[in-house]
Amino acid sequence: MPSFDVVSKVDMQEVDNAVNQAVKEIEQRFDFKGSQNEVTLEKDAILIVAADDYKLQAIIDILKGKLVRRGLSPKCLDFGKKEPASNMAVRQRIAIVQGIPKEKGKDIVKLIKDTKLKVQAQIMEDQVRVTGKKIDDLQEVIQALKGADLDVELQYINMRS
Structure with missing residues (x-):
């Protein structure tokens, strides 16, 4: 997945x-x-x-x-x-600041859920893992997160298909 x-x-x-x-x-x-x-x-x-x-x-x-x-x-x-x-x-x-604080992680998960895309987001310590069936949905999530103002600098790594 x-x-x-x-x-x-x-x-x-x-x-x-x-x-x-x-x-x-x-x-x-x-x-x-x-x-x-x-x-x-x-x-x-x-x-x-x-x-x-x-x-x-x-x-x-x-x-x-x-x-x-x-x-x-x-x-x-x-x-x-x-x-x-x-x-x-x-x-x-x-x-x-290294890593995503818990509160920001919850904000990111909420933002991802608000996109209504068929993806799952889960907080794993100081990062958030996003999984989905379509790579296009994952790319839309990345664009949504880039457009959001979250007061924390985000990077998107380990893209697996």
Whole structure:
């Protein structure tokens, strides 16, 4: 029976490359000279320490731009709250979301059922498997999911016929 998996995975090597490019740009920019700004990649998060709110927002914009240029969606970022750091600086932790959360998985299954196509969708840990008798129905499901605004970046893998 034809099937495919709906997943949300982030290529961490591309995230690392984007962070490194952002750090280089920050070091080069005139408006950041003489101020303490840091962007570090942790295991599953990016930590930004900036001299003030304006610089923090500028760093986030630079980082988003670098991610988009490397083919990653900013939807994979989950912004934590801003908190004060030493020397009047601000710190923000940005989690990198891997996998589809349960609530989003339920939304995806509901969206698939609303298409009224003859397919079945089931949540399997952090992914959703869709099966059906016709490949055309599966392709319609993919188009429906691409058209939906789900606040999570989706990939479609393991298409089996």
